[in-house]
Amino acid sequence: MARRKNMKRRRIILGNTFRLVRENGMDKVSLQMIAEKSGISKSLLQSYYPHKAKLTNDIVHNLFNTLGEQVNNYNPPKDGKAPYAQTKAFIYTIAVLGMHDEGLDRIISEAFTNNSTLDSWGAMLNEWIKTNKLFEGLDLDNDELEAGIAFVTTGIGRLYHDRKKHHLSAEDLANYATSALMYSFLHCSEDEIKEALEEGHEIIESADMQVVHQAIDSMFDEGKDIIS
Template sequence: MARRKNMKRRRVILGNTFRLIRENGMDNVSLQMIAEKSDISKSLLQSYYPHKSKLISDIVRNLFNTLDKQVNNYEQIEHYSSYAHMKAFIYTIVVLGMHDEGLDRIISQAFTNNETLDNWGSMPLDWVHDEHLFDDINATKAELESGIAFVTIGVGRLYYDRKKYHLTAEDLSNYATSSLMYSFCHCSPDEIDQALKDGHEIIETADMESVHQAIYTMFDGEKEIIS
């Protein structure tokens, strides 16, 4: 019973933090604001989340988990390669940030803050292992992990500067996927071209309104959360 109450309160805190950051930006949200929004004292809030960085990390982890479930529901995705799957996942993250100012604040924070970037960087590796996405590729574990770390940091930098370089969501997802395939996984140009083409076909089937709604409501009700 105590554990259920604990998780319910965490859900409320995370949901309120998520909404406050979407509305105001990370730098303009304090622990006191979150506590007041959650109708608890600041000291009680800090017994769950001593620092804002932990709150942001948990929000990013839940965002990542929700996106994973949504992308896995894209039509026919199971019939395409892991690289095409990766392109669709990156595209989804980027296009949501480009079209939702509130989500952009959170995604930008995840990509640019050192504390959250460390956690964000480990999430793709966990995702790859959990989904067994690259079990059959021609790369060592070290090459794959290095490649994913490289892609995570590179995409974050380009996402942050996307307007400067006039980059679209598909540009970013193509750069990330082809970099991993060519530089770390020893894929041929034909294999890369096919993966990018297949990834494009996947994202054309995506219902982005449904994805957006799933993220907007990820802390609602009895939905499973990570904390």
């Protein structure tokens, strides 16, 4: 019973923090604001989350997990380089949500500019790939794959931040990231890269972003699995 109550309160805190950050940005949200929104004292809040960094990381982790589940529901191509294409689809989904939702942009930008959450993006992308056995059966060096993911995560974060300056679309960002991973770290040929990017385009064309938005909006609702 105590554990259930603990998780219920964490769900409330995370949900309220998520809404406050979407509306105001992390820098403008204080622990006191979160505590008042959640109907608890600041000291009780800090017994769950001593500092905002943990809150930010948990929100990013839940967002990432929700996006991963949604990308898994996209329609993959029947043949070809589906693992690489799905990677492109995942990166595209993150970018396009941030570009078209000011509130999500605040959270995604925070994740890409904060070293702690940026490391988490790379770790979570790697975990998503492993969980979905995305590259299972392919002759890959796991160390190179992990290094590639870390490199791509940092690079795409920088490009996302400067996207307006360079006039980049969400698909441009996904193409650059996927190409860099495939060419520099996984040693794929130009033809393989071209095929994967085309198949990735097919996948994102099948995506219903309204459904993805609904999943994000409800990810802290009662009954949903959360990470904390």
